[in-house]
Amino acid sequence: MPCPARPSFRVSALRASALAVTLALGLGTAHAQEKVLRIAMTAADIPRTSGQPDQGYEGNRFTGIPMYDSLTQWDLSSATKPSVVIPDLAVSWAVDAKDKTKWLFKLRPGVKFHDGTPFNADAVVWNVGKVLDKAAPQYDPAQIGVTASRMPTLRTARKVDDLTVELTTSEPDSFLPINLTNLFMASPAHWQKKFDAVPASVTDKAERAKQAWTAFAADPSGTGPFKASKFVPRERLEMVKNPEYWDAARRPQIDRVVLLPLPEANSRTAALLSGQVDWIEAPAPDALATIKQRGFKVYSNLQPHLWPWQFSLLPDSPFKDLKVRQAANLCLNRAALKELLGGMMVEATGIAEPGDPWRGHPTFQIKYDVPAGQKLMQQAGYSAAKPAKVKVQTSASGSGQMQPLPMNEFIQQSLKDCYFDVDFDVVEWNTLFSGWRLGAKDPGAHGAHATNVSAATMDPFFAMVRFVSTKAQPPVAQNWGYYSDPKTDALVEKARTSFDDKSRDAALAELHARVVDEAPFLFVAHDVGPRAISPKVQNVVQPKSWFIDIATMKMQ
Secondary structure, eight states: OOOOOOOOGGGGGHHHHHHHHHHTOOOOOTTSSSSSHHHHSSSSOOOOSSSSSSSSSHHHIIIITOOOSSEEEEESSSSSSSSOESSSSEEEEEEOOOOEEEEEEEEEOBBOOOOOOOHHHHHHHHHHHHOOTOOOOOTTTTGGGTTGGGTEEEEEEEEEETTEEEEEESOOOOOOHHGGGGGOOOOOOHHHHHTTTTTTTTOOOHHHHHHHHHHHHHOOOOOOSSEEEEETTTTEEEEEOOOSSSSSGOOOOEEEEEEOOOOOOHHHHHHHHSSSSEEEEEEOOOOHHHHHHHHHEEEEOSSEEEEEEEEOSSSTOOOGHHHHHHHHSOOOOHHHHHHTTTTOSEEEEESSSSTSOOOOSSSSSSOOOHHHHHHHHHTTTSSSSSSSEEEEEEESSSSSSSHHHHHHHHHHHHHHHTEEEEEEEEEHHHHHHHHHHOOSSSGTTTTEEOOOOOOSSSSSSIIIIHHOOOOGGGTTSSSTTOOOOHHHHHHHHHHHHHSHHHHHHHHHHHHHHHHHHHEEEEEEOOOOOEEOOOOTTTTTOOOOSSSSOSTEEEEO
């Protein structure tokens, strides 16, 4: 099918757009001696600053990793090698050979929070409690949705000594060290000061904790390379370098980072070209040539990422029929979609592509084959006169969402050839993301038959388990569509209980082949994370990851 017209980006409108951005964001002139990096995010709000960010993984990227540390972290130092998990606040870890639900983590000595208090085993126990222990004073329901679903088997933490902590899982889970990259360590002492400052007239424990976390978010304390200095909700977050950061190799040389929410692609692009910001996420595709001509550098790299529709398999959904799910995958012209995006995507034929150790050998081959798709739809009882009416919930912007509206409009037209009548329910990004864990049965899904939430796929749980395990059905994790299959569940358990890398990869390859054959997704694209950055910003490494390390960058 022909590629539809691209969304236009009018360079002649740059001055007006830039002026609007300046007035809206209140951007001022930085002190000449200060090296300031200004970043325009796709998020519509500043990601949560209290330690467990929201706004999807854009939150981890911009308020999690810069201001906080976790027990384990992703190696973001290479643009050519796969990003793997490495030590962070934990220097080593091991599962108990006799009881594989118990892990010992040895902690890094000499680390301090931004408020000067020490990081130790007590701090780890406290931070596990903030999201898992409902009886703990610091328990924060607002941080659960973006945390518990990312480490679903973690149950308890116990101090062994000041630099050793025992973590316990509900079942043997070889994925735990990977999952712990999502648990950021906030300062217990700093939070306690905020809690103690809550007026005595507030007697309800939950309300006191809520007010303490609100105060903490405005004045946070982690152990990361940057410290928050100014926070204006929905407008800007400023972070300054932490000159005493424990890792000398990541001690920042940039003095200040300013984060600005700009969810609309053309506004971000205008802000970059007019000099209002130094870095934008997801530039407008039609502006890429102009951006490069102006001397900015466009960075991209294949990310462990999937941009899908995730199907509902509830009784009222046409996608409950495997033939319909497979037909949708055969009727999408991904090559033309890639052209629409200026080449800034990789066509998806699964979660793991050929050459990946998790790929396996699916029997269903995802490709562009309209006649085969039409045949499957006819077998399912659909035709041009009787199309499958489906509603898809999506957002206009958001972390990893690429260019959601143009992409979805393209898919809508492409699937018409196979008797799909597609309607969209466009909601705010954080609403869409929060609803991802609540599932297709939730009223907030508005009866949608699919949800369009981009997904990080850098580890086994994130790539597959959270979407297809029966145990991951709402509200546990992101099995939004209530997929359930005994063979799939058996393969999940086989992978999860394989503590040897080779045997785990083999089990994951079997699991991936099963997922492709079952097609619980419309496999659309893998993001390449395009971002446009001023040449003043140097030492930029665009890793094969959803994340990027600001701490090692420099500015002229």
